[in-house]
Amino acid sequence: MIANVPARRRELSAAVLAVMAVGLSPVAAIAHGAHVQARTSTAVQIEATYDSGEPMAEATVEVYAPDDPQTPVFSGSTDDAGRYTFVPTAPGNWEIAVRQAGHGDIAVVPVEADGAIASTFANDSGLSLTQRIVIAGAVTWGCVGTALFFWRRGK
């Protein structure tokens, strides 16, 4: 933009010169005006991490709108902290697929009419270490039990 300013000024002065010389109205010069407006809107930020808690940096993100689960509306990649932000344009269930080198996940975010995430939505942060240990212990015990059962029967 800044680099364009001298060029535009030159064009403008050329137009002014033309007006002075020929006496035409400066309609062509008005079309070069640009406006930037600002407004606040609600965006959705996702954060992708691996099981180990490490962020999924530079992972590919594809965002699917509620009405079309086939073609992504937005696509990009996460930042170094594994985050990606988008502004949903319609209410409904937005699907966000994050993947990197064959690893990844799909999150479904319910968006309400005002663009906010539905209050019923709960972030699933996966299992805690204690939960993992309990599950692993339960499965191991199940297998040992099976082994003991067949071992006794075999005797």
Next chain:
Amino acid sequence: MHIPDGILPAPVCAAGYAIAGGVTWAALRQINRTAASPAEVPKAALLAAAFFVGSSLSLPIPPVSVHLMLTGLLGALLNWYAWPAILIGLLLQAILLGHGGLTTLGVNAVMAGVPALLAGQLFRLRHRLAKALSPRAALGIFSFLAGALGVGLTALIFFGLVVFTMPSTFDPATEQNLLTAFMVAHIPLVFLEGLFTALLCFFLLRVKPDLLK
């Protein structure tokens, strides 16, 4: 080395289930035909537990983290029983830990189970070479190779599947750099699992040699 839901296109998942179904039939037929000795079932159950726990623990090998697979070990010690043990382990991991996924269960079973069965066949080749080498040396070499083959082949199948099903919207360069880093991190694991399988076989040879038949 588990492919989660949503990564592979539906036809690949369906093909995975089809192949896994076929192998399950073949494995159960083989188990039935050999009139399996009752001692095999407890062994399979214990090794299924080892597989479940081993492949849930991640080892950091920078820049990525990998996990033990133990598929070569299961193949060597269980032969055809390795397939049901791996299938059950993967099912429980998908349901309880969210590791892998139900749509990709077939693909994951083929990816882990077929190398295990091949490792089992490779391990049985040691009897052919037991006369040329000493039986101990043959056991050491073939148990190492079986352990290494299990991980190596699984990693290659993973790599192939991910590369050939990569969506065209992806930037292939970044994705392949990461995949390469991921594959390189598995080279130490290949040696580690080979070594672990060999050590465990020597241990079993000393304490309970009939488990190695």
